[in-house]
Amino acid sequence: MAPKKPLRLPVLLLPLLTLLPQADTRSFVVDRENDRFLLDGAPFRYVSGSLHYFRVPRVLWADRLFKMRMSGLNTVQFYVPWNYHEPEPGVYNFNGSRDLFAFLNEASLANLLVILRPGPYICAEWDMGGLPAWLLQKPDIHLRTSDPDFLAAVDSWFKVLLPKLYPWLYHNGGNIISIQVENEYGSYRACDFSYMRHLAGLFRALLGDRILLFTTDGPEGLKCGSLQGLYTTVDFGPADNMTKIFALLRKYEPRGPLVNSEYYTGWLDYWGQNHSTRSVLAVTTGLENMLKLGASVNMYMFHGGTNFGFWNGADEKGRFLPITTSYDYDAPISEAGDPTPKLFALRNVISEFQEIPLGPLPPPSPKMMFGPLTLHLDGDLLAFLDFLCPQGPISSILPMSFEAVKQDRGFVLYRTYLTYTVSEPTQLWVPNDGVHDRAYVMVDGGLLEPPVLGQTVLTQWLMFPLKVDKLVKWWFPLQLMKRSHPQVPSGPTFYSTTFPILGEGGDTFLFLPGWTKGQVWINGFNLGRYWTKRGPQETLYVPRPLLFSRGALNKITVLELENVPPQPQIQFLDRPILNSTLHKTYIYSLLADTQSAFEPMELSGH
Numbered sequence: 001m002a003p004k005k006p007l008r009l010p011v012l013l014l015p016l017l018t019l020l021p022q023a024d025t026r027s028f029v030v031d032r033e034n035d036r037f038l039l040d041g042a043p044f045r046y047v048s049g050s051l052h053y054f055r056v057p058r059v060l061w062a063d064r065l066f067k068m069r070m071s072g073l074n075t076v077q078f079y080v081p082w083n084y085h086e087p088e089p090g091v092y093n094f095n096g097s098r099d100l101f102a103f104l105n106e107a108s109l110a111n112l113l114v115i116l117r118p119g120p121y122i123c124a125e126w127d128m129g130g131l132p133a134w135l136l137q138k139p140d141i142h143l144r145t146s147d148p149d150f151l152a153a154v155d156s157w158f159k160v161l162l163p164k165l166y167p168w169l170y171h172n173g174g175n176i177i178s179i180q181v182e183n184e185y186g187s188y189r190a191c192d193f194s195y196m197r198h199l200a201g202l203f204r205a206l207l208g209d210r211i212l213l214f215t216t217d218g219p220e221g222l223k224c225g226s227l228q229g230l231y232t233t234v235d236f237g238p239a240d241n242m243t244k245i246f247a248l249l250r251k252y253e254p255r256g257p258l259v260n261s262e263y264y265t266g267w268l269d270y271w272g273q274n275h276s277t278r279s280v281l282a283v284t285t286g287l288e289n290m291l292k293l294g295a296s297v298n299m300y301m302f303h304g305g306t307n308f309g310f311w312n313g314a315d316e317k318g319r320f321l322p323i324t325t326s327y328d329y330d331a332p333i334s335e336a337g338d339p340t341p342k343l344f345a346l347r348n349v350i351s352e353f354q355e356i357p358l359g360p361l362p363p364p365s366p367k368m369m370f371g372p373l374t375l376h377l378d379g380d381l382l383a384f385l386d387f388l389c390p391q392g393p394i395s396s397i398l399p400m401s402f403e404a405v406k407q408d409r410g411f412v413l414y415r416t417y418l419t420y421t422v423s424e425p426t427q428l429w430v431p432n433d434g435v436h437d438r439a440y441v442m443v444d445g446g447l448l449e450p451p452v453l454g455q456t457v458l459t460q461w462l463m464f465p466l467k468v469d470k471l472v473k474w475w476f477p478l479q480l481m482k483r484s485h486p487q488v489p490s491g492p493t494f495y496s497t498t499f500p501i502l503g504e505g506g507d508t509f510l511f512l513p514g515w516t517k518g519q520v521w522i523n524g525f526n527l528g529r530y531w532t533k534r535g536p537q538e539t540l541y542v543p544r545p546l547l548f549s550r551g552a553l554n555k556i557t558v559l560e561l562e563n564v565p566p567q568p569q570i571q572f573l574d575r576p577i578l579n580s581t582l583h584k585t586y587i588y589s590l591l592a593d594t595q596s597a598f599e600p601m602e603l604s605g606h
């Protein structure tokens with residue numbers, strides 16, 4: 001898709017892009033003699049911010065990008081998650097919220113240049129780091145290496161993606177000034193230089209020689225992550241020793257501009273740990289010191305957004321550390337898109353080094369609160385099994401992984417029948433830490449604590465891949481058919497209700513006091529996971545565009561996986577609760593969550 005000419009540039013934003021030369025004279029290059037970038041032959045330094053289109057509803061892209069430009073940024077940096085666009089081999093989706101070319105166009109309209117990070121691995125605290133789960137259908141595949149099976153899949157994907165990006169390269173008239181190869185590869189255990197050389201050659205073959213290609217690594221990863229022919233940049237935050245790290249960078253990139261590709265304005269949150277914050281003073285001081293050196297900087301994140309649906313991933317640090325639904329990141333622009341004190345402080349720093357657009361930033365968006373609302377029991381998950389898995393179960397002697405049954409994320413029900421009577425308490429366990437996610441085990445419909453029973457390996461399994469998103473959309477806006485319900489529901493259970501919004505309404509935050517852990521849909525849209533009992537995130541961001549106003553009915557559906565409060569009520573608040581947890585440290589048990597770095601799998605057995 002070729003870039004469109006901007007149709008609506010705010011008057012105050014004209015100076016950067018409207019005066020740029022025609023495509024045949026456009027260039028973005030490294031001036032090694034003077035340790036700087038040149039944009040169309042003139043000295044240039046980018047002050048950039050990260051924003052991920054896949055974490056922001058499409059209707060809000062323009063708003064967030066405009067606020068970034070008004071903050072003084074001249075560039076936006078973002079990833080491309082492979083699994084978001086190729087859900088199964090050879091099937092591609094660039095529509096709706098996945099239309100990254102529409103996002104590139106919105107960035108152009110906001111007068112922002114672009115630094116692109118297409119992976120193939122992106123990390124980004126995204127499900128499997130952006131790699132498609134279907135890669136694991138080949139159990140012996142070695143990800144992020146020169147394994148022929150992995151390279152074949154990567155080549156196939158990039159031969160689709162990169163030609164679509166070619167017209168958007170800066171020298172072709174677009175706004176992409178540089179592209180990252182892989183992502184912090186030096187931190188990966190493989191250290192496969194053949195793999196990196198293959199990627200570099202592939203990018204050059206498909207994008208040409210004029211686009212600036214670069215790598216990004218933390219200080220400890222520069223050795224394995226950098227590659228001759230790719231410009232080397234580094235990542236670090238306000239608490240790190242800038243002088244020491246830039247001196248280390250100079251060993252790999254002796255001349256050219258200093259670049260911090262991920263300057264951390266905040267940090268991510270894990271379920272069960274405290275909400276992460278970075279002080280305004282620390283972030284602004286670090287930025288000022290880098291700009292004084294003439295460095296180019298990208299702030300990660302400038303607007304974090306939300307891990308809607310099942311997309312939040314996990315860090316693999318011995319144990320999987322699952323990441324919250326909110327990706328607020330304590331960023332300068334909040335999860336709801338509002339300017340924060342950190343933004344205004346950073347804007348003041350940037351204004352000391354380059355011109356920033358005149359005029360005020362938009363005020364915070366309207367917020368609303370209402371409730372409580374009482375949810376009604378629709379039935380336990382097993383009662384809807386025929387609708388959740390209409391094709392019927394898959395049979396196997398031993399349990400199969402999510403990838404083997406072609407269920408990328410969400411839920412699978414695993415069922416077997418005991419062929420003998422268990423007359424006394426017997427341990428049910430999984431050897432070798434075999435559950436990488438969260439398992440709920442049910443016997444005759446009752447929920448138990450955390451497949452070997454005693455010393456007997458359980459066999460003859462039925463696996464039901466559950467299409468919960470499709471079922472909820474089918475329910476909406478219809479009411480569920482009435483069914484007989486247990487008096488005291490146990491295990492995964494659906495609840496729902498409808499509600500109107502009077503007037504125009506606004507953004508809001510869903511609070512589920514007393515609920516335990518589960519998933520929420522509003523008007524068929526998957527808001528994401530809640531884990532109220534663990535924290536720190538206690539509310540889910542509900543963007544205003546998801547809601548119907550002027551009296552139309554909205555439908556909320558909740559799948560509670562564990563326990564419901566005596567009064568199954570919810571509330572909508574006008575501010576988030578992101579730092580409420582009883583846990584000072586995070587000790588991970590055998591029961592992990594479905595958010596995993598490499599093997600997404602949530603179990604419910606019968």
